[in-house]
Amino acid sequence: MTPKANWSYPTAIKFGAGRIAELADHCKTVGLKKPLLVTDKALAPLPITQNALAILEAAGLGRAAFSDVDPNPNEQNMAEGIAAYKAGGHDGVVCFGGGSALDLGKMIALMADQAPSLSVWDLEDIGDWWTRADAGRIAPILAVPTTAGTGSEVGRAGVLTNSVTHKKKIIFHPKLLPAVTICDPALTVGMPRFITAGTGMDALAHCLEAYCSPFYHPMSQGIALEGMRLVFENLPKVYANPHDLESRAHMMSAAAMGAVAFQKGLGAIHSLSHPIGAVYGTHHGTTNAVVMPMVLDFNRTAIEDRIEKAAAYLGIAGGFDGFRAAVMALRAELHIPENLTAMGVESARLDALTEMALEDPSCGGNPIEMTRENTRALFDACM
Numbered sequence: 001m002t003p004k005a006n007w008s009y010p011t012a013i014k015f016g017a018g019r020i021a022e023l024a025d026h027c028k029t030v031g032l033k034k035p036l037l038v039t040d041k042a043l044a045p046l047p048i049t050q051n052a053l054a055i056l057e058a059a060g061l062g063r064a065a066f067s068d069v070d071p072n073p074n075e076q077n078m079a080e081g082i083a084a085y086k087a088g089g090h091d092g093v094v095c096f097g098g099g100s101a102l103d104l105g106k107m108i109a110l111m112a113d114q115a116p117s118l119s120v121w122d123l124e125d126i127g128d129w130w131t132r133a134d135a136g137r138i139a140p141i142l143a144v145p146t147t148a149g150t151g152s153e154v155g156r157a158g159v160l161t162n163s164v165t166h167k168k169k170i171i172f173h174p175k176l177l178p179a180v181t182i183c184d185p186a187l188t189v190g191m192p193r194f195i196t197a198g199t200g201m202d203a204l205a206h207c208l209e210a211y212c213s214p215f216y217h218p219m220s221q222g223i224a225l226e227g228m229r230l231v232f233e234n235l236p237k238v239y240a241n242p243h244d245l246e247s248r249a250h251m252m253s254a255a256a257m258g259a260v261a262f263q264k265g266l267g268a269i270h271s272l273s274h275p276i277g278a279v280y281g282t283h284h285g286t287t288n289a290v291v292m293p294m295v296l297d298f299n300r301t302a303i304e305d306r307i308e309k310a311a312a313y314l315g316i317a318g319g320f321d322g323f324r325a326a327v328m329a330l331r332a333e334l335h336i337p338e339n340l341t342a343m344g345v346e347s348a349r350l351d352a353l354t355e356m357a358l359e360d361p362s363c364g365g366n367p368i369e370m371t372r373e374n375t376r377a378l379f380d381a382c383m
Contacts, residue, residue, distance in 0.1 A: 149199025151259020202285025206258030265365025
């Protein structure tokens, strides 16, 4: 059958150490006069954030920031951010930080000026639900990642947790793609080691699941493969030496590549990780790393040939088993927990987590169809 697919690829990326200095110029280019910088609580007082605010202030763009962002942001965080946005009379958002800050900043820009009758949950990534939003009322977005994992800086969606149901939802609109992204690897140097590890493994999970997804998208396929190479070669280096700026840059590339690649699809790693993060508040990338080997085993019959080809490209001997062993070795080097039990997940919650995993849109891209029975067994294998 002749392939048929719809593809969309990303935005203007300003890549390089020190390029945060261009922040105000790029704000002005997209027409911003009074942006709101959205970041997280831990990042807000740090020098890199204060420097970004100083750059905006020196250019006459104000010095406004919102930082009440939870690790797994929810609609309450969004409402508070929108209140700050409106109170300050802002005209756009600078998303500054890791995946949580980037995702919440996007949600604020998306919903601040929409009709009151429209709920953010009406824009979940289902069919053409995104058309419910008034595109002309979405504020301009600039993204400045300070971690190398989520890839939200080149994405058209954000993940928001429902504080009532504890379910993560993917909210989508094409205009959530940042107008400009500044990828400055110098901003990632101060990351705690466990965040370096978790976000790096998130990038690997994005690339791996995209590569294994059964859908037709050869551009994403190639990007995913090269993204995996960059992670395997550079994540151990930045974990051992946080000041290795060259390797930091390669990890930033891998993070963006993973998010571009997963337009091809995600799978069981993410459909398990999303509900665990929503219920237990675990770090998303670290959770991905914990379940990764078990999901490889789960999908083996469908992906073995493909993984053998990836292993050959990556210089990993031993085909599928060699690739799995390389993942295990990387996890050990980064001190990733061995299983979900070590992360505090309780056996009594597995039935509920199974139902949540099956509702997650990521499971639709898994190479093996996920059912209630095999997904529950997969959770057991992860314990």
